[in-house]
Amino acid sequence: MVFGGPAFDPKKIPDLAGKVILITGANGGLGYESLLHLAPHNPAKIYLCARSQAKYDAAMKGITAAVPNAASMVKYLELDLTSLASVKSAAQTFLNENSRLDILMNNAGIMATPAALTKDGYEIQFGTNHMGHFLLTKLLLPTLQSTASATPDADVRIINLTSDGHSLAPRNAGFVPDAVRTDMQDYSTWTRYGQSKLANILFTRELARRHPDITSVAIHPGGVATNLANSFTDSHRFLSLLLVPVLKAMTAKPSVGALNQTWACVAPVQGRKVVGGGSEKEIKSGGYYVPVAKPDVGSKFANDAELARKLWEWSEEDLERQGY
Numbered sequence: 001m002v003f004g005g006p007a008f009d010p011k012k013i014p015d016l017a018g019k020v021i022l023i024t025g026a027n028g029g030l031g032y033e034s035l036l037h038l039a040p041h042n043p044a045k046i047y048l049c050a051r052s053q054a055k056y057d058a059a060m061k062g063i064t065a066a067v068p069n070a071a072s073m074v075k076y077l078e079l080d081l082t083s084l085a086s087v088k089s090a091a092q093t094f095l096n097e098n099s100r101l102d103i104l105m106n107n108a109g110i111m112a113t114p115a116a117l118t119k120d121g122y123e124i125q126f127g128t129n130h131m132g133h134f135l136l137t138k139l140l141l142p143t144l145q146s147t148a149s150a151t152p153d154a155d156v157r158i159i160n161l162t163s164d165g166h167s168l169a170p171r172n173a174g175f176v177p178d179a180v181r182t183d184m185q186d187y188s189t190w191t192r193y194g195q196s197k198l199a200n201i202l203f204t205r206e207l208a209r210r211h212p213d214i215t216s217v218a219i220h221p222g223g224v225a226t227n228l229a230n231s232f233t234d235s236h237r238f239l240s241l242l243l244v245p246v247l248k249a250m251t252a253k254p255s256v257g258a259l260n261q262t263w264a265c266v267a268p269v270q271g272r273k274v275v276g277g278g279s280e281k282e283i284k285s286g287g288y289y290v291p292v293a294k295p296d297v298g299s300k301f302a303n304d305a306e307l308a309r310k311l312w313e314w315s316e317e318d319l320e321r322q323g324y
C-alpha cells in the first residue's frame with residue numbers, strides 16, 4: 001500500500017476560512033489525525049465527536065499542543081453511534097449552534113467485535129458503522145444542502161470511511177436485511193464487518209445520486225496502526241502474539257493513514273469550479289478511493305446501484321418505523 005508521496009501534501013491545504021467541519025470518532029485514530037491535518041488551516045469550527053467529555057478533554061491535550069488556537073475552534077459534540085437517541089441529540093445540538101456545514105466526515109467505526117446488538121437492536125457493526133451515520137447524515141442533510149446552494153462556489157462534502165474489507169460482505173447478498181436486526185452470530189465477525197463497510201460505500205453511491213450538489217465519497221484509509229483491531233486482538237490473544245508484529249510492520253502510522261480522507265476534504269472536484277489544495281488529483285462524487293487519491297472499482301456489490309437504492313430505502317423505512 002502506497003501512502004503519501006506526491007499525491008497529497010497536507011501542509012498545502014488551502015485556507016478553510018468560514019468552514020464548519022464535523023468529524024465522528026475524532027478523539028482517536030484516523031479521525032483525530034484528520035482533525036490535526038485540517039485544524040492549522042483556519043476553519044471556523046471543527047466538531048470533535050466523542051462518546052464522552054473525558055475523551056474530548058484527553059484528545060484536546062494533544063490538539064492544543066499542536067494547534068495553539070484549537071481551544072476556541074474545536075468543539076465537543078457527544079455522540080454514541082450505538083444509540084439512535086444519542087445521534088438525534090448530537091444532530092440537534094449541532095443544528096442549534098450552526099446554520100452551515102461544509103464537511104461531514106463519517107469516520108467512527110468498530111471492527112471484528114463479538115456478536116452483539118446496538119441499543120436499538122441492530123447487529124453491532126452494522127448499527128454503529130452504517131445506521132448511526134445514516135441517521136446523522138439524514139438529520140444534517142438540510143443544512144448540508146442549504147450550505148451547498150448558498151453561493152455559486154460553495155463546496156460541501158460528505159466523506160464516508162469504508163474499507164477494502166467491504167469485499168468480505170455476505171457472498172450471496174452483500175446486505176442481508178432479514179438478519180441485521182439480529183446479532184448475526186451465525187456469520188463470522190469479518191463478514192459482519194464487511195457488510196457494514198459495504199453499506200458505507202452503497203450509502204455513498206446513493207448520496208451522490210440523490211444529492212448531486214454535494215460531493216460524497218467513500219474512503220479506504222489503507223492498513224493503519226490504530227485501536228481498530230483491539231477488539232479482535234483482545235479476544236484472540238494467542239493468535240495476536242503471532243499476528244501483531246506482522247501487522248505492525250505492514251501498517252502505516254495514523255498521521256499518514258489519515259491522508260486519503262483528508263485529501264478527500266480538499267481535493268479539486270471533477271467537473272466543478274472548486275479550488276482544491278495540496279493535490280492535483282481530482283475527486284468525483286460517488287467515488288471509492290484507496291490511498292492516496294486513487295479511484296478504485298471496489299467489489300461487485302459495491303457497484304450494484306439497485307442494492308444501493310434498496311439499502312437506502314430499507315434504512316430510511318426502518319428508522320421511520322422507530323420514530324426517526
Ligand SMILES: NC(=O)c1ccc[n+]([C@@H]2O[C@H](COP(=O)([O-])OP(=O)(O)OC[C@H]3O[C@@H](n4cnc5c(N)ncnc54)[C@H](OP(=O)(O)O)[C@@H]3O)[C@@H](O)[C@H]2O)c1
Pocket residue numbers: 024025026027028029030031050051055079080081082107108109110111128161162163164220221222223224225226227228229
Ligand atoms: N485502521 C485501519 O487500518 C482501517 C482500515 C480500513 C478502514 N478503517 C476505517 O477507519 C475508520 C476509523 O478507524 P480507526 O482506524 O481510526 O479506528 P480507532 O482508532 O479504533 O478509532 C475509532 C473511532 O471511532 C469511535 N467509535 C467507536 N465506536 C463508537 C460509537 N459507538 N459511537 C461513537 N464513536 C465510536 C472511537 O471512539 P472510542 O475512543 O470511544 O472507542 C474512535 O474515536 C473506521 O470507520 C474504520 O472502519 C480503518
